[in-house]
Amino acid sequence: MPDHIRPPGQRVTIYDVALEADVSPSTVSRAFSRPSRVNSETAERIRQVAERLGYRTNPLARALTTSRTQMIALVIADITNPVYAEIVRGAQDAATDGEYTTVLIDAQESDRLERAAVERTMSTVDGIVLASSRMSDSAIRMVAKQRPVVVLNRALADVPCVVTDDPRGVRRAAEHLGELGHDHITYVAGPQASWPNGIRWRSLLEAGMELEIKVRQIGPFSPTMAGGERAAQELSARPATAVLAFNDQMAIGIIRGLSRMGVNVPGDVSVVGFDNILAADIVTPGLTTVAAPLYAEGSAATRHLLTMIDGSPGHTGRPMVLPVRLVVRDSTAARNPDPGRARPAWVRQRPVPGPAAHRP
Amino acid sequence: MPDHIRPPGQRVTIYDVALEADVSPSTVSRAFSRPSRVNSETAERIRQVAERLGYRTNPLARALTTSRTQMIALVIADITNPVYAEIVRGAQDAATDGEYTTVLIDAQESDRLERAAVERTMSTVDGIVLASSRMSDSAIRMVAKQRPVVVLNRALADVPCVVTDDPRGVRRAAEHLGELGHDHITYVAGPQASWPNGIRWRSLLEAGMELEIKVRQIGPFSPTMAGGERAAQELSARPATAVLAFNDQMAIGIIRGLSRMGVNVPGDVSVVGFDNILAADIVTPGLTTVAAPLYAEGSAATRHLLTMIDGSPGHTGRPMVLPVRLVVRDSTAARNPDPGRARPAWVRQRPVPGPAAHRP
DNA sequence: GCCGCGGCGGCAACGGGTTGCCATGTATTG
DNA sequence: CAATACATGGCAACCCGTTGCCGCCGCGGC
Structure with a gap:
């Protein structure tokens, strides 16, 4: 009954509709692309025929002339x-x-x-x-x-x-760390080709000036968890009590890397990330981070x-x-007042076995 | 110097190239789409002219005739x-x-x-x-x-x-839980429109039969962390010692939900997920899950x-x-042999304040 | 010397819509 | 009632490549 079952591959065109509706192809075209340009009854009839035949306008053909x-x-x-x-x-x-x-x-x-x-x-x-x-x-x-x-x-x-507003985000993070007693922040850099990476570092420099917090940079590292773990290694060579990472994935990697080395986050080191991805909330400790309105x-x-x-x-x-906002979780804390306790686990560098490896 | 700076919006076509190379448009077309069909010197000349003019073949126009x-x-x-x-x-x-x-x-x-x-x-x-x-x-x-x-x-x-091979994955998970002494597994269902959801449940039914493990299903829930947390609530009403979740996100939600209610994973309840997403490795405890070769x-x-x-x-x-494989981490453990300890924290339902909320 | 064949290039007809312009018919206006 | 305006629909050109087919030319074979 439905006569719109055409041999597959044979698409229905405006010409088919035109024939069936007894109008010219241009009218069919207009019925769809500029309905105001054609009598409303005609348009309706055309639309019905088109529906019956299963006509769909071909976006490629349309694009060819309209370049849209x-x-x-x-x-x-x-x-x-x-x-x-x-x-x-x-x-x-x-x-x-x-x-x-x-x-x-x-x-x-x-x-x-x-x-x-x-x-x-x-x-x-x-x-x-x-x-x-x-x-x-x-x-x-x-x-x-x-x-x-x-x-x-x-x-x-x-x-x-x-x-x-990364500058403001960085500033808020620096203030937060400053309030916790940190007087030195290490920025863990992401890809150099990343524009935010540059601005975040510069913002930290600036914030450091104003807040009288010393800053330094390490990296670049790949903006992934693996990159963060590598950064953690490097951090162990040049200790820090407060770290701002280029993004959350790196921050999480840093936390894991440090934990594995026996460094306590946030006890010994505070870590702040950027982006507020979902995982920031599920890692332990929860990651303090600068949230963007993604x-x-x-x-x-x-x-x-x-x-x-x-x-x-x-x-x-x-x-x-x-605008951005600082989401404070559990990866930041007051600076460890006991320098004797802040470093040993770390200087000793006793590598602690990580969580269960993937066993098949 | 470069005369190929044309008024923007005026794309270079094969006709422009043809004119410049003094051949017909069809030859230009063939020079690109069937180089064997045209003299190699001519083809080379055309290619050079095209290069000079900045010609790019228009994929839409091409698609119109080739339907590719x-x-x-x-x-x-x-x-x-x-x-x-x-x-x-x-x-x-x-x-x-x-x-x-x-x-x-x-x-x-x-x-x-x-x-x-x-x-x-x-x-x-x-x-x-x-x-x-x-x-x-x-x-x-x-x-x-x-x-x-x-x-x-x-x-x-x-x-x-x-x-x-979900059936096999489920089977492996069930075996694993069985070996740990669990004789009852609760499946936390995901979207009903999801085909794997059905197959996973049926596979669990089957595995339960063969391994003499009782199974039951709760849900459906949304396949997200939030869905998992809701499932955790429901779980508290009908306790279980072993849970297989539709996917990792739900499993993580379940772990968080249970923890918040004071239930220990894996001490009181073992949780297994599906997919082995990255977060499965960063949640605490690490999530045991069925890994697919994504x-x-x-x-x-x-x-x-x-x-x-x-x-x-x-x-x-x-x-x-x-093929799939079971990745064993820390969210599964031997069934708590002390039923007195298995339920109280949970029956009491003392809601423990969760991790720090988002403070702006 | 004639024929056949292969290599190469051009012509023209698409593919499926869009749109400027014109023709017709009807409504409006003076 | 003539003149003008508007609503509506059709014609045909166009968008930019692709491809079937044909013609021309030179070469080798008989």
Whole structure:
């Protein structure tokens, strides 16, 4: 009965609908793309025929003339990093609201892969959100010249940006540590290609000046738990009582590394992270961290992108900055007043067997 | 100097190249898509002109005639769930190997959203990997009729599938718990729309029969930490000494919930999860869990999809099944031999203040 | 010298919509 | 009632490659 069962692979086109509805193809086209341009009864009839035949407009064909694919690309540095999950959610929801589809690209922390992927995708999307791009400024500008681009977690002249208020976050963390009696903070650096890494360190320098806290930096390390564990090793060579890590994953790695070496967190060392990922709450001790409004970041960036696509110039003046807050948990505590107790376990470097290894 | 700086928005087409190289557009087209079909010197000249002009072939236009976009869609149930990160990596790497771009779609655990997104994307991709789809069997078959589809983590007649050996994983978990003296296992169920949820429960039923372990089920709960904490509440009403959770996130939630109520894991209750996400290793106690070869899943599924796209029928016979292994950590222990001690803390239900709350 | 064949390039017809412009018919206005 | 405006629909060109088919040319074989 349903005569809309066509040989598979034979897509229904506007021509089929036109024939069936006894109008010209252009009318069918207009019935969908500019309904106001056609008589409402005709439009309705066409819509019914289309429905019956199972017609779907072919986005590729449409894109060919309109050069609008209704897709945007979201490029993230590392899908393995849970920070991006919420950002993606925010972006995706905003895109869906605007009738756009999101193409997610995982750069795997690689400049090269990121460029290649962007290159490949650029011509298929109407705009791009670069979240924590690892590309060079000039590469980004190049891309921005060809398509609307919004950059997330990075400030860059002439390109619309949205960033979080990292300086304030760092400042709050430093104040918090200062109040606990720490007079020295070690920054454990993440990837040098990461823009926030630079700003966090500089902010700490600045905060240190004002608060009269000494600061130093070690690294860079990979922004992962493994990287944090490696940092812990290095920390043991140059002791510290307060550590600010580039991100939560590293902070967690640091906590684990230190614990394994017999160093007590927060008893001997206070650790602060960045991002407030879910795991920050489940690690023991709970991780004190600077929380960013992840979802809002993704959502704000893509909303801005959509307005640009719709022709707005995209205010490239100041970056849009989103507020952060310090989430205090149990990885920070008053500085151990007994220097004799603060170091021994650590100087001895007695490696304690870690938690049960993976046994198959 | 470089005359290839054209007014932005004016893309270079084969016609421009043809004009400049003094050949016909078709020759330019062939120079790229079938180099063997054109004289190698001519081809080289064309390539140089194209390079000079900055020509890039427009994938949309190409797709219009070839109906090949060189894109595949990867649909995942919930990007917030870390399990998918590795799957995505595997899929993406495999796709990149085959010169395909991956479009990631997050279904947000919603049947409706998933269908809508698939519907929207279907016509723009050459094939689809459905990882842990929440759609109905019939909806999936519908999609499979229009595009090559590989289903991940779900078995479905007439559609190529790749699954993990959950029955064996559950069996191993049950054996492990049995050896520790547990004679009763409670399964904490996840989403009913999740296929693995069903199979895990049935496998546990079966394993219980053979191993003479009693089993029961509670739930369903949302497959998140929050869901696990809710499950912990319910568990307190109907005590258990051994729990198998639908996934790691729930298991972690259960551990936290129980701890908060003063129940000791693994002293009073043993908890086993599923998936071996990173957090399983950082929670205290470390979570015993059934590990799946996430990366391999994504990679195998996509590779299979690519062969289907290249015309192979896609063996729809038996699903491809990937091996799992039990990772034993510290959340499982011998059953508490003292029933008097096994329940009191729990019957009393003294809610213990949880870890420090988020203080801004 | 004639024929056949292979290499190479061009023509033109797509693929599936979109849109500027024109033709027709009807409603509005003076 | 003529003149003008507007609503509606059709024609045809266009977007940018791809590809079937044909023609031209040079070469080797008989």
